[in-house]
Amino acid sequence: MNGFSVALLVFSGLLFGAYSIAVLEQLITLGLRHLGVALVSPLAEAAALLRQENLVPRGADSLLFRSSPFVALTAVALAALVIPLGPGLFGFDPSIGLFYFIVVLGPFVIAMMNAGWSQNAKEGLFGAFRAAAHLLSYEVPLGFAAIGPVMAAESLSTVRIIEAQAGLWYGVWQPLGFAIYLVSALFMTYRRPFDIPQAGSELEGGVLAEYAGPRLLLFSAALRAIFFLLSAMGVVLFLGGWHGPLLPGSIWFLAKTFALAAFLLWIGRFLPRLRHDQMLSLAWKGLLPASLINVALVGILILIRQGGGS
């Protein structure tokens, strides 16, 4: 398979992932009985958005306004290349796969900030600042939480990390790291309890306030796609990737990803939305020490396992 078809395949997989997250969101709020509605309503919403007028607010920084959705989608698409759906099913496997993933998602936050800034509106501006606060909050704990599996697998490559989990999933003996990763994932994808930069009731949509029509569709797709990617990465790091009895690896991978995404969406319903200063205190005073403790714990456990094993 040459590079172009791989890229196309990955991109369509990503869009399918975004669609399935939208379906999951509907299922979580409506309940499992309304499966039909849940399957159709994201498509209906997309069609409605496509028919809306594609406006640009007055005084907006039009270059940034128009380019932000594409930058967001590009960042998400590039990050999707390193997620392996099954043994041998991945875009490309650099030796620094996980690091590459974290780094490439940085410009996604930049795209959100540009979106907020370029609207020439108060809500967008505040949303942009809060999105920047998000980036500063999640980056370090995410890195530290991801270091646990890297230490255990002795490699940054996503494929190697999955292969090393053939015995025991990392989520089982690194629960603290798993929890920190999940919290950081909620940060990165602007979900409750951290959805301040783009919440509907707070700041009328925040960074996405003035977006309408096809651009809003692109942004919604990018947000759901990044949620899908982070759930997938959580499965790669902590839930054993494609390992599982009987069924082929990719089915297991998708099932685990959806389960994790559903879990994250579900707990979001019970937690109150955090204010941005509470969010920052949580990140720097809570998550960061916890992730340092996690690194120490995982290191100790690895040494014990190595000492006791071969």
Added chain:
Amino acid sequence: MSGLLEWILFLSLSAVAVGMAASMLLTMSMYRAGLALMASFLALAGLFILLDADLLAAIQVMMNVGGMLVMVLFMVMMMMDPGGEMMWEMKRKMQLPGPGALSMRMPRGKPPGMAPEGEKATADHPQTYTCPMHPEVRQDRPGQCPRCGMDLIPIEAQQPAQSYMAEATTYTCPMHPEVRQQGPGICPKCGMDLRPLEETGPRAPQPHGDKGMGTHAMDHGLQGVAMARRSPHWHDQMMADMAMSTAQLPWALVLGAASALVLVVLMIRTGWPVSRAVPAEDATLAVGELLLSRYMIGFEGAAFLILAGIVGAVIFAKRERKPAPRKAAKPPAKVEVYICPMHPEVRRSEPGQCPICGMDLIPTEQRPGSSHPDHGGAP
């Protein structure tokens, strides 16, 4: 990869890197300047990938995305017109030279002489100088505004011959409704002719804080400014104040070009000992091993400094919490009320924590219309 593809990638990435760095200096929007620099560094990361240094490329992207984000935030905080929109509008409406999006340079040469009736400071018309942005600043001699550094402009003297009818009506500036005087004249802030009070357009809302001119007001006022009488000196002043580069730009260009030329010549002419080897090892492992073995002292030093910083911050933070010595210095007549920025209904007479949200209470002065906390809190 093939040689031709590598050349194409190299040339395009280099063009982006150098071009974006140059456009950072050319653009009027500070936000875009930060983004341009980020794009330049991302192109550099692409060059690192071409040079087989993948780990360095990833580190470069990570550091620079975060770093330039912080730069952009600081610029938005500190500059008066970070989006460049005010200056863009002004350029368009006042027909100042240069394409819209490009930043303005300082005007060259000496500023043209001021209109004769403005220069002389006679006993009858003492010449007061004020700042176009801060009309409360007044002084008798020319100089710089202490608030923003702009050159002070003279408040041009009123026309001496006026009918007493004209004297009786209040004149105001359509763009600056706070400017009022009893006779016709020139607005000290923008140089527009003042109009009698009933002719002015809808009042523009006062700009919030010191940091920006309401674009709404500018919109209505700028048409007038374009047509109003403005002296070459004033025009020169406006260009000087909106410029992003100092008057030394020609020298800077010369020095920059000279240093680039010298370096290019040195690079091309020196015979570097180029080796044909190809990096064989996995860079991540090799760098990791080096860091753990030879450069461990760096980590130990950094950890020590971080620890010292945290300990120092904790120790010094505790001391600042005691307001008692400061309070004693205040005159007792002033009643200090402490409110919570998020919940202004919470009022205490001493500092503490808000019982609703836990934030520290901030002091505010007791005034009849209690102050609206200007904070980006919940609407």
Added chain:
Amino acid sequence: MSGPGLTPYLVVSALLFGVGIVGVLSQRSAIMVLMSIEILLNAAILNLVAFWRFVRPDNFDAQVFAIIAITIGAIEMAAGLGLMLLVFRQRGSSNIDQIQELKQ
């Protein structure tokens, strides 16, 4: 044809250095000066990586050097921004031409 050798990368870094010099000397706002200093630093790091790749690719000390240089760049930017923030709070403007008190 083979890919670009050492010299094209060095030329690019020299050009970037020139742009950085122009920025440092001519900008009015302190933050733009800081950003131009970043350009200078990154031009030097590009030089470093190009030399690593074409002169001594088996010795990874150069990559460690580059990592340390990038880190120092970030730290120096943080320190500079902190200074500028304090200066700005004092004066309300970031015009560096005004910061002349040491010069008598």
